[in-house]
Amino acid sequence: MSLIEKCRLINLPKIADERGNLTFIEGNKQIPFGIERVYYLYDVPGGAERGGHAHKQLEQLIIASSGSFDVVLDDGNQKKRFHLNRPYFGLYVCPYIWRELDNFSSGSVCTVMASRPYEEDDYFRNYKDYLLVRSRK
């Protein structure tokens, strides 16, 4: 299996209710890792791009908790674009995947569940360095 094939959309539980729907996530249950950190992107201006990096160890689940945006995943060989627009779908991203987020709708919120604390040493921030490491694997 190629690295990009390990990344997938996960259909999260949805408790439908006329008072409003509810979705929940438990680490190592609906998603394949324990949750160590949660962060979110919001007030993203039109046309902005986020991401532009890969991680050595970090696993993540990316959710459009409100609105929509695109996530482009790249394993160094293959690229795949996902359009996220439902809060009950999460995109699982494994380590060593370069990601870029764009096409944010106005008022969108991108919530990320992460398997590890914030560690700058875990990032590849340079695409050429990332490709070099991937070509050696």
Ligand code: TYD
């Ligand atoms: P970065 O990961 O580059 O943002 P994105 O991938 O979402 O576009 O992070 C942007 C800045 O925020 C950077 O200076 C590091 C800081 N940051 C933290 O301090 N803690 C965190 O958990 C995250 C995700 C980022």
